[in-house]
Structure formats: structure tokens, C-alpha cells
Amino acid sequence: MDSILSEYTTVDPTTVSVWFKACNVNDIPENGGACVKYKNKQIAVYHYKRKQTWYACQNLCPHKMEMVLSRGMLGDADGIAKVACPMHKKTFSLESGENLNGDLPAIAIYPIKIEDGFVYIGFSE
Amino acid sequence: MKTVIVVGNGMVGYKFCEKFRAHPANSAFKLIVFGEEPRPAYDRVHLSEYFGNQDAKALELAPASWYSDNNINLITNERVTDILNETQEVRTISGKSFSYDYLVLATGSAPFVPPIKGVEKEGVFVYRTIEDLEEMLSYAAQIKAIKPDGRAAILGGGLLGLEAGKAVLDMGLEPHVVEFAPKLMPRQLDTRSSNVLQLKLESMGIQIHLGKATNQILGESVIEGMDFGEDDQLDVDMLIISAGIRPRDELGKTCGLDMGTRGGIVVNNKMETSIPNIYAIGEVALYNQMIYGLVAPGYDMANVAANQILGNPEVLMPADIDMSTKLKLMGVDVASFGTPYMPAEKGLSIIYENKTKHLYKRINVSHDGKTLLGGILVGDANDYNILHQMYLNNMSLPENAEELIVGARGDGGSAFGSAIDLPDTAQICSCESISKGKICGSIKEGTCNSLKDVIGLTKATTGCGGCKPMVVDLVNETLKSMGKEVKDVICEHFEYTRQELYGIVKVKNIQTFDEALDKCGKGDGCEVCKPALASIFATIYNDTANKEDVIQDSNDRFLANIQRNGSYSVVPRIPGGEITPEKLIVIGEVAKEYNLYTKITGGQRIDLFGAELNDLPAIWKKLIDAGFESGHAYGKSLRTVKSCVGSTWCRYGMDESVSFAIELEDRYKGLRSPHKLKGGVSGCIRECAEARGKDFGVIAVDGGWNLYVCGNGGATPKHAILLAEQIDNETVIKYLDRFLMYYIRTAAPLMRTATWLDKLEGGIDQLKRIVIDDSLNLAEELEIEMQSLVDKYECEWKQAVECEEMKKRFSHFVNTEERDDNMVFVPMRDQKMPEPWTN
Ligand code: SRM
Ligand SMILES: Cc1cc2nc3c(=O)[nH]c(=O)nc-3n(C[C@H](O)[C@H](O)[C@H](O)COP(=O)(O)OP(=O)(O)OC[C@H]3O[C@@H](n4cnc5c(N)ncnc54)[C@H](O)[C@@H]3O)c2cc1C
Ligand code: SF4
Ligand code: FES
Numbered sequence: 022m023d024s025i026l027s028e029y030t031t032v033d034p035t036t037v038s039v040w041f042k043a044c045n046v047n048d049i050p051e052n053g054g055a056c057v058k059y060k061n062k063q064i065a066v067y068h069y070k071r072k073q074t075w076y077a078c079q080n081l082c083p084h085k086m087e088m089v090l091s092r093g094m095l096g097d098a099d100g101i102a103k104v105a106c107p108m109h110k111k112t113f114s115l116e117s118g119e120n121l122n123g124d125l126p127a128i129a130i131y132p133i134k135i136e137d138g139f140v141y142i143g144f145s146e
Numbered sequence: 147m148k149t150v151i152v153v154g155n156g157m158v159g160y161k162f163c164e165k166f167r168a169h170p171a172n173s174a175f176k177l178i179v180f181g182e183e184p185r186p187a188y189d190r191v192h193l194s195e196y197f198g199n200q201d202a203k204a205l206e207l208a209p210a211s212w213y214s215d216n217n218i219n220l221i222t223n224e225r226v227t228d229i230l231n232e233t234q235e236v237r238t239i240s241g242k243s244f245s246y247d248y249l250v251l252a253t254g255s256a257p258f259v260p261p262i263k264g265v266e267k268e269g270v271f272v273y274r275t276i277e278d279l280e281e282m283l284s285y286a287a288q289i290k291a292i293k294p295d296g297r298a299a300i301l302g303g304g305l306l307g308l309e310a311g312k313a314v315l316d317m318g319l320e321p322h323v324v325e326f327a328p329k330l331m332p333r334q335l336d337t338r339s340s341n342v343l344q345l346k347l348e349s350m351g352i353q354i355h356l357g358k359a360t361n362q363i364l365g366e367s368v369i370e371g372m373d374f375g376e377d378d379q380l381d382v383d384m385l386i387i388s389a390g391i392r393p394r395d396e397l398g399k400t401c402g403l404d405m406g407t408r409g410g411i412v413v414n415n416k417m418e419t420s421i422p423n424i425y426a427i428g429e430v431a432l433y434n435q436m437i438y439g440l441v442a443p444g445y446d447m448a449n450v451a452a453n454q455i456l457g458n459p460e461v462l463m464p465a466d467i468d469m470s471t472k473l474k475l476m477g478v479d480v481a482s483f484g485t486p487y488m489p490a491e492k493g494l495s496i497i498y499e500n501k502t503k504h505l506y507k508r509i510n511v512s513h514d515g516k517t518l519l520g521g522i523l524v525g526d527a528n529d530y531n532i533l534h535q536m537y538l539n540n541m542s543l544p545e546n547a548e549e550l551i552v553g554a555r556g557d558g559g560s561a562f563g564s565a566i567d568l569p570d571t572a573q574i575c576s577c578e579s580i581s582k583g584k585i586c587g588s589i590k591e592g593t594c595n596s597l598k599d600v601i602g603l604t605k606a607t608t609g610c611g612g613c614k615p616m617v618v619d620l621v622n623e624t625l626k627s628m629g630k631e632v633k634d635v636i637c638e639h640f641e642y643t644r645q646e647l648y649g650i651v652k653v654k655n656i657q658t659f660d661e662a663l664d665k666c667g668k669g670d671g672c673e674v675c676k677p678a679l680a681s682i683f684a685t686i687y688n689d690t691a692n693k694e695d696v697i698q699d700s701n702d703r704f705l706a707n708i709q710r711n712g713s714y715s716v717v718p719r720i721p722g723g724e725i726t727p728e729k730l731i732v733i734g735e736v737a738k739e740y741n742l743y744t745k746i747t748g749g750q751r752i753d754l755f756g757a758e759l760n761d762l763p764a765i766w767k768k769l770i771d772a773g774f775e776s777g778h779a780y781g782k783s784l785r786t787v788k789s790c791v792g793s794t795w796c797r798y799g800m801d802e803s804v805s806f807a808i809e810l811e812d813r814y815k816g817l818r819s820p821h822k823l824k825g826g827v828s829g830c831i832r833e834c835a836e837a838r839g840k841d842f843g844v845i846a847v848d849g850g851w852n853l854y855v856c857g858n859g860g861a862t863p864k865h866a867i868l869l870a871e872q873i874d875n876e877t878v879i880k881y882l883d884r885f886l887m888y889y890i891r892t893a894a895p896l897m898r899t900a901t902w903l904d905k906l907e908g909g910i911d912q913l914k915r916i917v918i919d920d921s922l923n924l925a926e927e928l929e930i931e932m933q934s935l936v937d938k939y940e941c942e943w944k945q946a947v948e949c950e951e952m953k954k955r956f957s958h959f960v961n962t963e964e965r966d967d968n969m970v971f972v973p974m975r976d977q978k979m980p981e982p983w984t985n
Contacts, residue, residue: 025968048960052660053696055960063959063968069670071660081968085983087712088968092700096672099638105673107700107708112673124209
């Protein structure tokens with residue numbers, strides 16, 4: 022179990038070596054999320070329409086190790102962008118990955134950029 | 147740098163670490179903690195919760211990372227075996243030595259096991275650690291497997307013993323509490339209150355045996371019974387000993403500390419033992435010649451010892467220690483404070499007893515009638531906090547002291563004001579030693595603005611939690627006194643109640659969530675306000691969940707309930723539970739094609755589990771083509787209207803319950819509400835449809851239908867209450883339209899009808915006035931609103947399968963057709979199930 026968790030580690034924007042062209046911007050629902058596959062990884066991508074901000078994190082919820090975070094609900098806690106897992110509503114900061122309402126391990130966060138209507142996610146491998 | 151070694155990582159040892167590291171001068175010290183148990187300190191006071199959830203993590207006082215983050219070297223699973231006082235060293239079971247400058251003994255206590263013949267037999271347990279509970283659980287399961295009506299006894303009818311009684315009941319065994327004294331909880335209760343408590347516990351299925359001395363435990367190698375002498379025996383399959391505690395003072399002996407004659411390490415009011423630089427705290431410490439078996443005095447001791455070592459010699463243990471207790475035993479309040487009972491020459495007692503209601507209240511008042519000396523409350527301890535404070539603060543009593551327990555004459559109100567009238571020094575949270583002044587002060591100074599802030603700052607309520615109602619009152623009253631309004635706002639993004647927000651959305655004709663944020667909210671919203679607004683939009687415009695799917699609760703967004711492994715369930719509507727053989731075959735065929743687990747639900751329909759997100763539209767297309775509709779099993783909306791077969795077939799039936807159930811289910815299907823709604827229709831008072839367990843229930847009687855409202859099953863079952871009698875079909879619908887619409891407009895998010903009625907001022911009488919007599923002049927409006935919602939109904943699954951854009955939502959990946967390879971099923975009884983969770 023822990024082995025899938027260890028496949029996901031936060032990528033610092035300065036160390037990106039591959040910008041993966043993940044999908045069209047329209048594939049991600051406004052104010053919602055969807056999941057993209059990169060090699061054997063599942064990455065959740067979110068779009069905040071009002072602020073025009075985008076986030077990417079692991080799709081794996083560290084609570085019960087299910088691939089569900091992309092189906093979670095977006096929001097903010099004191100201004101920090103967060104997602105609530107659809108299974109048991111554990112919430113995670115999309116900025117730091119930290120579990121905001123418990124002490125689960127932080128989720129991995131990936132750099133994301135939008136160019137010419139496409140979503141790119143940064144990996145360093 | 148000096149080293150402090152703490153032996154014992156229990157509740158008090160942990161508190162010592164917390165207090166120590168919170169002190170400004172702490173960084174000059176290294177802290178090493180030894181714990182004999184395999185895990186970091188946990189909340190022993192709430193140990194019994196482990197029987198319910200078996201979640202050891204939930205009991206943790208702090209995670210292992212807390213210790214490292216605070217620069218504490220925690221070594222668990224390692225018992226300290228010797229203290230070498232000359233060289234200031236301790237030695238552990240694995241042979242390692244560590245030197246110290248200060249040593250703190252927080253080794254707690256162990257259950258006292260009386261020397262009864264046969265106590266070593268298999269099936270005899272004590273009740274102190276998580277491991278004890280695990281062993282009991284597995285033993286009880288073994289017994290139940292071979293003997294479903296197995297019995298377990300508890301030796302000791304004190305506080306802990308009765309808690310163990312409840313645990314036995316939860317484990318499914320028949321509980322017997324055996325007490326040597328002639329009454330229960332001998333330390334806290336007088337004989338009469340013990341009798342009241344005994345009656346109540348017996349009515350709940352716990353058998354009580356008082357005045358019994360156990361001679362021996364019967365059985366070969368496994369316990370089979372208890373022998374009380376003179377042919378008096380009790381057959382039992384398991385025994386839990388809860389006969390008091392003995393301090394774990396064995397380390398004191400290894401280095402010659404002064405000990406009490408019956409054990410315990412002697413300490414003074416600085417928590418110093420007889421050897422310099424060695425301290426003892428918690429249940430191992432003998433202070434005032436007493437071992438205090440409670441956590442609050444232990445926490446005080448931890449604070450004193452930390453301050454002594456850190457150079458604040460003025461922090462001392464008080465001479466008088468309050469042993470008041472309040473607890474809920476199996477839902478029964480039991481509390482005692484001060485001197486609970488006493489002979490008449492010491493004071494006068496006022497006693498109120500009502501055996502039919504299992505109530506007993508006693509207060510003891512000084513001869514001059516001016517001060518409260520103590521008391522006992524059984525059955526209703528709502529007034530405990532305030533009485534306890536009056537006692538602790540020596541507050542003056544009202545002229546008629548009896549009003550303290552029987553309420554002021556006439557208005558049934560309380561004789562004393564609220565918590566806000568207490569002196570600032572009153573200690574509100576005794577676990578964390580937080581005074582009223584500190585709580586109110588933090589708000590007045592502007593440091594805190596809410597209950598959450600106060601808890602964050604002071605840690606009040608985080609111990610036993612008993613002070614929570616008072617802290618809530620204090621926070622609310624203080625905010626109010628400063629002119630700040632306190633209300634049940636939805637969340638940080640909307641400063642309104644649901645009912646207010648409903649009004650705003652309607653008046654301003656707000657259509658989308660972002661518009662609501664712009665016009666009356668802030669931030670980006672969250673998982674609380676988004677579904678609440680979705681529900682309000684549905685009530686006003688009756689749009690389906692497809693309109694703005696990203697603000698719907700996850701299950702509504704995908705029009706299906708998510709299951710353990712991320713797959714979904716499919717529940718087609720089967721109104722009233724009536725289904726044709728053709729439709730049954732379609733369900734069977736769909737389930738076979740997509741390999742779905744099928745089960746008859748508790749709501750008279752069929753659930754198909756284990757569908758992958760990508761397959762949902764195709765599955766629903768087939769079902770819809772065969773004439774099915776969404777069952778809204780995922781929504782806060784109407785679920786089912788259960789029926790019994792009724793007068794069409796049943797020889798007792800008074801009316802056609804199936805027809806009426808189908809009519810009602812069809813009328814209210816798709817109706818979104820603050821929580822889910824369920825109905826039932828029974829053909830006669832035998833009530834086979836369990837209609838009175840529903841939010842609305844209709845039962846056929848001579849001359850029409852009886853209509854009941856506001857019932858539910860679930861966690862807190864409530865029978866529905868009679869709203870109207872002997873009415874015809876049209877009137878049932880008219881009243882239901884009004885009732886449901888009024889509930890939907892006014893209830894808080896996730897509040898079911900029963901709780902809503904509880905909170906409705908005037909209760910059922912007021913509801914009757916609104917629904918039947920139209921006292922608010924709203925009836926017509928409510929009926930029109932409901933009719934328009936009914937007229938606008940659309941099956942949201944039909945919408946989804948017919949629209950290519952909406953179908954996009956139902957795909958696990960957006961950049962490939964591949965499926966989620968993390969989703970695993972395993973076989974079970976000819977079908978499949980998700981692979982069980984391991985963490
Ligand atoms: C499938 C079913 C159990 C079964 O195998 O029979 C079931 C399954 C769930 N129930 Fe239930 N309940 C089912 C009948 C009941 C009943 C019996 C009844 O309806 O007559 C009750 C007690 C009656 C009542 O509600 O008053 C019931 C009381 C609950 C509750 C407690 C509600 C309460 O007010 O305390 C919850 C939790 C909640 O809704 O917050 C719950 C929640 C759930 C959830 C939705 C939990 C979840 O979020 O995953 C389960 C969803 C399973 C799924 O994917 O469909 N379920 N649940 C039953 C579906 C009935 C149907 O056809 O729609
Ligand atoms: C089921 C239950 C319910 C309770 N309910 C209440 C209640 O409602 N209210 C209340 O006030 N109190 C209650 N108590 C009592 C409360 O739990 C204790 O007062 C409190 O835990 C005492 O804390 P402590 O740290 O002194 O001892 P403990 O919590 O027992 O901790 C001592 C720790 O030291 C360890 N240890 C012992 N010797 C060594 C050694 N040589 N080396 C290393 N480690 C050692 C032990 O393994 C243990 O982990 C309850 C107790 C139980 C068991
Ligand atoms: S009682 Fe209901 S919610 Fe609980 S496990 Fe059973 S189906 Fe799930
Ligand atoms: S699986 Fe994500 S919160 Fe439980």
C-alpha cells in the first residue's frame with residue numbers, strides 16, 4: 022500500500038524536466054477537477070474559474086488509498102485553496118499539500134501551466 | 147544542557163511534556179520519555195470508545211511526530227527497570243542506561259486484582275489498556291460464535307465497572323455487575339441514588355448483584371462461573387475485573403523512595419519525592435495520603451512538576467483536591483460533587499426523587515442555608531456544571547435552595563442565572579485549568595472571535611469535554627454583551643443561516659454559486675456551503691443536480707453513491723416497492739452484463755454495486771430504456787415511500803396502501819431537501835411498512851388515513867408524531883405539501899425532520915397550527931410552490947445520458963479511455979466486493 026503513496030512526491034517548479042501536455046483546458050470542469058494519466062501516475066487537475074488559477078496534485082487520497090481526489094470539491098479555508106475528498110471529506114491544501122483537518126501525510130503537488138489552451142503538468146524525472 | 151527523564155508515557159506523562167515544552171525556559175533541557183506500551187500516550191478516559199470504532203489513532207493525545215517536532219526523544223515499548231540514584235541513571239529492560247539531572251515518575255497505576263482463587267483462569271480480564279480491550283473483543287467474539295447468549299460479569303460496581311458493563315452490552319453478551327458493597331458507585335452515591343441508578347440500568351438489560359463477596363472463580367482452566375459461598379453461584383463465560391487500582395510504584399522500591407503503607411510514592415506539594423531531583427506525578431503519586439484516580443488532579447501535578455524543574459517554585463499543588471465527577475453511563479447522567487452525602491449534623495439535605503422517571507437529585511446545604519456543600523444528580527445532570535461552580539466558588543444560595551434542583555416555581559425555569567454570572571476565577575475547564583476570566587477575557591481583548599478561536603487558544607474542552615456547554619454559553623454571552631450577533635452561520639464564506647440565505651437567493655434571484663459569492667459571500671466556497679446552496683437553488687428553481695454539478699456533494703455530482711474502492715452504486719426508482727417481472731429481468735440482465743453486485747435494500751428496492759464511473763451512462767441508458775428512472779439514492783431528496791401490500795391482497799387491509807405509496811413517491815420524487823426524506827404507507831395499524839419510522843407516514847384506519855410526521859430510523863430513532871386523523875387522500879397530499887415545503891424552507895443544512903421539529907418553537911402543536919389551521923397564512927403559497935416543483939420534475943439521469951457534454955463527466959481519465967487500475971474487486975458468495983481496506 023505505502024508503495025503507491027511513495028510514487029507521488031511534490032515537484033518543485035525549479036526542478037521540472039518534463040512539461041507533460043495533459044489535456045485541453047476545456048476537459049477540466051470550471052470550479053471542479055478531473056484526472057489525467059501520466060505514465061503510471063494519476064494526477065488530479067483543478068481549475069478555479071474566478072481567480073483563473075490551476076492546481077495539480079496526486080489523485081490518491083492518503084486516507085484510504087483510493088484514486089478519488091479529482092472528484093472532490095474545491096474551495097478555500099482562510100484563503101488557501103483546498104480540495105475535500107469525496108469519500109470522507111478530508112481536506113488538503115492545494116498549495117502545500119497539507120491535510121487541513123487531520124494529520125494524514127501531505128499529498129504531492131505538481132507545477133501546472135496553461136499555454137495555447139492546453140494544460141501542462143511538470144515532472145522532474 | 148540538563149536532561150529530564152520521564153518514566154511513563156500515559157496521560158499525565160504526556161501532559162508533563164506538553165506543559166514543559168510550552169514553557170519559555172524549556173530549551174535549556176533535553177527531554178527523554180520512556181513508555182512501556184507500544185504506542186504513544188492515548189486518552190484512557192475515553193478508552194471505551196475503542197469498543198465502538200477500534201480506532202487507536204483516534205484516541206492518541208498527540209501523534210508520534212509531535213514528540214520529534216517538539217524535540218522530545220520518545221522511546222516506546224521500553225520499560226524502565228531500575229533507578230540508580232547514586233549515579234543518577236535509569237536502566238531499561240533491554241539493558242540500556244541513561245543519565246538524568248531530573249527524573250519524573252509518571253508510571254500510573256495498574257488494575258487491582260483481588261487474590262481470589264482461580265483469577266488466573268482463561269477468560270478473566272482487566273480493563274486499562276488498548277491491548278486489554280483487544281483481547282476482550284476477540285475473546286467475546288469467540289464466545290458469541292459458540293454461545294450466542296453468552297454472559298460476562300464485571301467485578302466491581304464503581305465508575306469503571308459500570309463503563310465496562312456497557313462495553314459488555316455492546317459486545318453482545320449479557321452483562322452482570324457484581325459489587326461487594328451494598329450499593330453501586332459506593333464512593334460517589336448514597337443508597338437512594340444508587341437504587342435509582344440500579345433500576346435504570348436493569349431496565350436496560352444490565353443485571354446488578356450487590357453485597358456479593360466472590361470466593362472463587364469456577365471452571366477447569368477456563369472460567370465457567372463465580373462462587374459467592376453458601377451455594378450462591380453465577381454462571382459466566384467471561385469476567386472483567388474492575389476492583390480499583392494499585393499504583394505502579396515498583397521503581398520507587400528499587401531506589402528506596404518513601405512509600406505509603408498501601409503503596410504509592412509519597413510526594414509533597416511540589417511533587418518532590420524523598421530523594422532530591424526525583425518527582426512523581428499522576429496515579430503513582432501519593433499526595434495528602436491519597437491516590438487520586440482521576441485525570442484532572444494528575445494534570446495539575448504535571449504542571450506543578452514542570453514549573454518546579456523550570457524554576458518557578460511558587461507553582462504548588464493546592465491542599466484541597468476536587469473529586470467531583472460527571473459522566474454519562476449508557477446514556478444516563480450521573481454526577482456527584484463536593485461532599486456527596488453526609489450525616490445530618492454536618493448539614494441539611496434537599497432530595498428530589500422520581501423513580502418512574504429514574505431521576506434523583508440531592509444537594510447538601512450548610513446549617514445556615516448559605517453554602518452548598520455538595521450533591522448527587524442521577525438521570526439529569528444538566529445543572530451539574532453550574533451547581534459545581536456554586537460549590538467551588540462558595541457562591542451564595544437563593545432563598546429557597548430547593549429551587550436549585552426542582553426549578554423556580556411556576557415557570558419551570560432555572561433558579562440561577564447563566565454561566566456568565568460566575569466569578570472570573572471560576573475554573574470552567576478543570577482538565578486544562580482554564581478560568582472563566584481567561585475565556586471571556588480572550589474575547590473582550592479581541593484575541594478570539596469565536597468558539598473555535600477560544601478552543602484553539604486555551605485548549606478548553608479538549609480534555610474530558612464536560613465543560614463544553616458552559617464554554618459555548620460563555621463565548622456566546624460575551625460576544626452578545628459586546629454587541630456581536632451569534633448565529634448558526636453556514637461557514638466562513640457565508641455569514642447567514644440557511645433560512646436567511648434562502649431568502650436572499652430568492653429575493654435577489656441568484657442563479658449560480660459564483661453569483662452568490664459575489665452578492666453575499668466571500669472566498670471560493672467550500673464543501674459545506676456549496677451543497678447547501680445547491681439545495682437552496684433546487685428548492686427555489688427545481689433544477690436538477692446537472693445544472694451546476696461542481697457545487698453538488700460528490701454523490702450528487704456523479705448521480706451515484708461512491709463506494710469503498712471508488713466504484714459506484716446504481717439504484718433505480720421502484721415506487722412503493724412494486725415491480726413487474728419484466729423490469730426485474732432487465733435489472734438482472736444489466737447486472738450480469740456489467741458484473742454488478744446486487745442486493746435488496748432496506749428501502750424496498752434493488753441496489754447494483756460496483757459500477758465503474760465510465761460505465762454509469764451506459765448502465766443507466768439501458769435502465770431508462772426499460773422505463774426506470776433515477777432513484778435519487780445519492781441525493782438529499784426523497785428516497786422511497788415504503789408500502790405494505792395493503793387491502794388489495796391482505797385480509798386485514800383497510801385501504802390500498804401500495805397505490806397510495808406509489809402516488810406519493812411519484813409526487814415527491816426528485817424533491818431536494820435539507821436532508822433525505824423517506825415516507826411509508828401502511829394498510830392498517832399492524833404497520834408492516836414501518837411508516838412511523840419515516841419523515842412522513844400514512845396509516846389506513848377506519849374512516850381515512852392517519853398522517854404522522856417527523857420520524858426516522860438511523861442513529862437516533864424517533865417515531866413520527868400524529869399530525870392529523872382520519873383524513874382522505876387529497877387532504878393527506880395537501881397537508882404533506884404544506885409540511886414538506888415549510889420544512890424545506892426553514893431547516894438548517896443536513897437537519898432531518900425530527901431534529902427540525904425538536905427545534906421548532908411550539909413543537910407539534912405549532913406545526914399543526916401552521917399546516918392545518920394555516921395560522922401563518924402561508925398555506926396557499928406553500929402548496930403553489932410545491933406544485934411548481936412537482937411540475938418541473940425531470941429525471942436527471944435521463945438528462946445526463948441524452949447529452950454528450952454531460953456524459954464527459956463520467957470518465958475516470960480525461961486524456962485516455964483507460965480505467966482506474968487501482969480499483970480492485972475480490973469474489974464473495976458468487977458475486978464480487980471491493981478489496982477490503984487495510985488501513
Ligand atoms: C443501500 C442501503 C442499505 C441496504 O443495503 O439496505 C443504505 C445504504 C446507505 N445508507 Fe442508509 N441505506 C439504506 C436504507 C436505510 C434505512 C432503511 C429505510 O430507508 O427504511 C435507514 C433508516 C431509516 C431512516 O433513514 O430514517 C437508513 C439510514 C441511513 C442513515 C442515517 C440517517 C439518520 O437520519 O440518522 C445514513 C447517514 C446519512 O444519511 O447521513 C445512511 C446513509 C447511507 C449511505 C448513503 C452511506 C453513504 O454515504 O455511502 C449508504 C449508501 C449505499 C449506496 O451506495 O447506495 N443511511 N438507511 C439502503 C438503501 C435504501 C434505498 O433503497 O434507498
Ligand atoms: C476505562 C477507564 C476510564 C476512565 N475514566 C475516567 C474518567 O471518566 N475521568 C477521569 O478523571 N479519569 C478516568 N480514568 C482514569 C484516568 O485514565 C487516569 O487517571 C489517568 O490515565 C492517569 O494517568 P497516568 O499518566 O498517571 O497513568 P497512565 O495513563 O496509566 O500512564 C502510565 C503509563 O506509564 C507506563 N509505565 C508504567 N511503568 C513503567 C515503566 N517502568 N517504564 C516505562 N513505562 C511505564 C504505563 O504502561 C502507562 O502507559 C479512567 C481510566 C480507565 C482505565
Ligand atoms: S448501516 Fe447504512 S451507512 Fe452503515 S454500513 Fe450499513 S449501509 Fe452503510
Ligand atoms: S479516502 Fe479520502 S477522506 Fe477517506
